[in-house]
Amino acid sequence: MAEFKHLVLVKFKEEVAIEGVLKGMEKLVSEMDIVKSFVWGQDIESHEMLRQGFTHAFLMTFGSKDDFTAFASHPNHVEFSSTFSAAIEKAVLLDFPAVTVKTSSDDHKDH
Amino acid sequence: MAEFKHLVLVKFKEEVAIEGVLKGMEKLVSEMDIVKSFVWGQDIESHEMLRQGFTHAFLMTFGSKDDFTAFASHPNHVEFSSTFSAAIEKAVLLDFPAVTVKTSSDDHKDH
Numbered sequence: 001m002a003e004f005k006h007l008v009l010v011k012f013k014e015e016v017a018i019e020g021v022l023k024g025m026e027k028l029v030s031e032m033d034i035v036k037s038f039v040w041g042q043d044i045e046s047h048e049m050l051r052q053g054f055t056h057a058f059l060m061t062f063g064s065k066d067d068f069t070a071f072a073s074h075p076n077h078v079e080f081s082s083t084f085s086a087a088i089e090k091a092v093l094l095d096f097p098a099v100t101v102k103t104s105s106d107d108h109k110d111h
Numbered sequence: 112m113a114e115f116k117h118l119v120l121v122k123f124k125e126e127v128a129i130e131g132v133l134k135g136m137e138k139l140v141s142e143m144d145i146v147k148s149f150v151w152g153q154d155i156e157s158h159e160m161l162r163q164g165f166t167h168a169f170l171m172t173f174g175s176k177d178d179f180t181a182f183a184s185h186p187n188h189v190e191f192s193s194t195f196s197a198a199i200e201k202a203v204l205l206d207f208p209a210v211t212v213k214t215s216s217d218d219h220k221d222h
Contacts, residue, residue: 005152007168009120009203026212036215041116041207045176050204057118057205059170061215065156092120092203093161094168096152101137104147104172 002097003036004068006060010091011053018056021087025058028080034071037061053090061098068095113208114147115179117171121202122164129167132198136169139191145182148172164201172209179206 012018022040029038040058043051062068071077123129133151140149151169154162173179182188 005150005168007118007120009118009205029213035213037211038213039116039209039211041205041209043205043207045179045206046204050202052203054203054205057116057207068156091161092163092165093157094120094152094154094165095156096154096168098150098152100148100150102140102146102149 002064002099004062004065005094005096005098006062006068006071007094007096008058008091009054009093010056010058010088012055012087013089016087018087021084024080024083028076029060032071032074032076034062034067034074035060036063036067054092065097113175113210115173115176116205116207116209117173117179117182118205118207119169119202120165120204121167121169121199123166123198124200127198129198132195135191135194139187140171142187143182143185145173145178145185146171147174147178165203176208 012021025040026038029035038058038060040056042056043054060068060071062071123132136151137149140146149169149171151167153167154165171179171182173182
């Protein structure tokens with residue numbers, strides 16, 4: 001079964017204390033076993049023209065689409081989403097079954 | 112050392128044969144050992160308002176920022192990028208050192 005990815009790109013509002021939002025997100029993820037993995041990052045390379053104002057990417061991995069659906073509707077996530085939404089100027093969300101073309105030798109093999 | 116991620120979100124042009132572009136990308140990645148892992152997906156969940164027209168996400172992982180820089184300037188990548196650019200209506204690129212908050216038990220541990 002394909003893993004399911006939840007990808008969020010955002011531009012935070014200028015006045016927002018990003019560290020606090022990140023801590024909230026880490027707390028949410030650490031409390032919910034249904035989140036299989038979570039990686040994020042702040043762009044340091046891409047030209048402004050290419051990143052179009054987006055500064056941060058957040059990527060959560062779930063074991064299945066059902067797990068993602070359960071996560072998305074969980075009260076902890078709903079509560080955090082409301083805080084998160086207030087902190088961002090814009091966002092793009094993509095949710096998709098992961099097609100793994102290549103994995104490093106020390107990662108989990110899907111095939 | 113932190114892994115480095117190259118994230119690309121795109122909307123393909125309507126007349127484009129996406130399968131062909133995907134095959135070209137898989138070929139590029141399989142030929143270049145410097146690409147540590149490659150996962151992609153087509154959004155099936157997010158509302159149009161949330162995905163803002165973007166339909167596909169591509170995520171490559173490198174062992175370091177230097178590896179990414181070497182990949183980006185490699186002739187194979189430069190050649191593919193020109194084909195890729197012609198196939199898309201819009202894109203967002205983010206390049207960032209990965210902050211791994213959580214990994215599944217069978218994945219590589221960063222800390």
